Amino acid sequence: MNERALRIGVIGVGGMGARHARNLAGAVARGRVAAVMDVDTVRASAVAEECGGARVYDDALALIRDPQVDAVVIASPDPTHAALAQACLAVGKPVLCEKPLATNLQDARAVVEAEAALGRRLIQVGFMRVYDPSHQDVKAVVTSGRIGRPLFFRGYHTNTSQDGLPRTLDDVVVNSAVHDIHSARWLLDDEATEVFIQHIPWNPNDPTTCRLVTVQIRFARGGLAFIEMNADAGYGYEVTAAVVGEQGAVESQALASPAVRIGGVRSQTVDPDWLVRFNTAYTREIQAWTEDALAGRYTGPSAWDGYMALAIAEAALESARVGRPVAVKAMERPEIYGG
Ligand SMILES: NC(=O)c1ccc[n+]([C@@H]2O[C@H](COP(=O)([O-])OP(=O)(O)OC[C@H]3O[C@@H](n4cnc5c(N)ncnc54)[C@H](O)[C@@H]3O)[C@@H](O)[C@H]2O)c1
Numbered sequence: 603m604n605e606r607a608l609r610i611g612v613i614g615v616g617g618m619g620a621r622h623a624r625n626l627a628g629a630v631a632r633g634r635v636a637a638v639m640d641v642d643t644v645r646a647s648a649v650a651e652e653c654g655g656a657r658v659y660d661d662a663l664a665l666i667r668d669p670q671v672d673a674v675v676i677a678s679p680d681p682t683h684a685a686l687a688q689a690c691l692a693v694g695k696p697v698l699c700e701k702p703l704a705t706n707l708q709d710a711r712a713v714v715e716a717e718a719a720l721g722r723r724l725i726q727v728g729f730m731r732v733y734d735p736s737h738q739d740v741k742a743v744v745t746s747g748r749i750g751r752p753l754f755f756r757g758y759h760t761n762t763s764q765d766g767l768p769r770t771l772d773d774v775v776v777n778s779a780v781h782d783i784h785s786a787r788w789l790l791d792d793e794a795t796e797v798f799i800q801h802i803p804w805n806p807n808d809p810t811t812c813r814l815v816t817v818q819i820r821f822a823r824g825g826l827a828f829i830e831m832n833a834d835a836g837y838g839y840e841v842t843a844a845v846v847g848e849q850g851a852v853e854s855q856a857l858a859s860p861a862v863r864i865g866g867v868r869s870q871t872v873d874p875d876w877l878v879r880f881n882t883a884y885t886r887e888i889q890a891w892t893e894d895a896l897a898g899r900y901t902g903p904s905a906w907d908g909y910m911a912l913a914i915a916e917a918a919l920e921s922a923r924v925g926r927p928v929a930v931k932a933m934e935r936p937e938i939y940g941g
Contacts, residue, residue: 608892609636611671613662613686614678615649616640618700618728621877622675625888627653633892639665640678663689673895675888676700680777684709687725687905691716696895698888700728702780703908707916710909711933718936723900726891727908729784731841733890734883736854737785740843744789749847752790755819755827757782758842758856760835762874768804769833771812771922775799775915779817779831783918784903784911785843786819786827793910794827796820798927799918804833809922817918820927838872839879906939 610633612623619640626633635653639662640646650656659665662682666674666689673696676686684704690697691713703725704710717725731737744752759782763769787794798818804811812833819827844853858879859871873879887902894901913932921928 606632608633608896609670609672610634610675610892611637611639611659611665611668611673612649612656612675612677613639613665614676614682614700615645616677617877619675619677620645620649621884622677622698622888623649623653625885626675626892629885630889630892632896633888637665637668637671662686666690666695667693671695673697673892680705684713687713688716691720691724694720694724696724696726696891696900698726698728698891698902699905699908701784701908702776702912702915703727703905704912705776707909707912710905710912714905714909714933714936714939717905718938721938723904723938725905725908726894726900726902727905728887729781729788729903729907729911730880730883730887731781731785731843732788732903733886734854734880737789737843737883740845740852740854741789743852744791744845744847748850749845749852750849752845752847753825754846755786755790755825756842756844756846757785757827757829757831758840759829760832760838760840762836762838763834764875768808768811768813770810771801771803771815772810772919774801774812774815774831774833775817775918776912778833779815779829779918780911780915781841782829782831782843783817783819783914784907786829787907787910787914788903789843789845790821790825790827792821792823792825793932794819794914794917794930795822796927796929797914797917797921799921801922818927819914839875840872841879904939906935909933
């Protein structure tokens with residue numbers, strides 16, 4: 603691999619993939635966009651041009667196999683992730699795979715097993731909140747021991763519908779709440795054993811739709827988590843992560859903007875979406891991933907993290923079907939993820 607600049611191929615350049623490509627082109631000293639693939643070839647060409655004239659592909663596998671591509675970013679729709687991650691493993695290339703790792707646990711398990719069979723980590727999953735300064739502050743306080751043993755995680759997450767269309771419960775849990783599920787595991791540093799969810803359908807006559815969902819998780823060492831995910835808050839995008847410990851509590855900043863007081867009114871702008879709220883996190887994520895890939899080390903969220911988040915999500919969906927808490931069933935953690 604070229605030690606001076608990582609030549610990166612980006613698959614899927616919609617909102618998220620184009621942001622990764624622009625960050626690579628503008629903010630990552632030792633990474634460059636070498637190739638771009640999207641089923642929308644007009645969009646792919648425009649992003650490639652913007653990123654200094656990268657090669658344009660209409661076939662993701664051809665991009666992955668290109669010997670001039672050292673590493674791959676997968677930012678195409680969720681159902682494409684697992685197969686593309688497997689293709690990257692087959693040619694031994696580092697990959698930043700957007701969350702979720704797969705859309706079902708079976709596919710996620712197959713990816714974990716393939717990586718474990720290789721005997722080394724190549725996959726990072728896009729749980730980018732671990733690069734958000736405010737989340738890192740929370741993690742630092744928890745690991746310092748200042749608040750004592752962590753007992754409880756509270757996650758608050760609002761989205762605003764981009765198209766006004768109802769979302770399914772499956773999609774809200776597997777695509778959105780999966781971020782909060784990962785945050786709970788990361789901040790409590792523990793594995794989940796049981797989940798219970800309840801939701802308010804978007805369409806009162808169709809329980810497969812979801813407007814708002816609450817997820818309760820029990821952890822192996824006795825900790826608990828409560829996540830509130832509002833799929834269409836109507837006012838903007840907001841994420842808060844809080845941990846309550848035996849001797850104190852810590853909470854992330856809810857909003858990136860300053861609080862302003864004028865004429866007896868205190869106001870604060872709510873970000874419109876994740877690209878604004880987590881702007882810094884996305885930049886830091888791709889910078890760290892590039893440096894790690896060049897150094898042959900893997901420090902970010904792993905395929906195991908992607909698998910476990912899905913194991914919890916699947917148990918949560920089962921809980922919605924049966925109306926009671928459901929045990930989280932997971933494979934044994936392979937040694938490459940710390941056994
Ligand atoms: N980590 C995060 O915070 C975060 C935020 C947003 C989205 N995402 C993830 O990023 C991925 C993309 O989301 P988005 O918001 O950019 O969606 P998007 O709809 O804006 O973009 C998807 C792009 O993929 C292209 N595409 C469709 N089918 C394809 C295929 N088979 N192969 C290659 N390209 C294909 C589309 O033409 C489009 O350009 C999703 O998996 C999503 O879950 C992650």
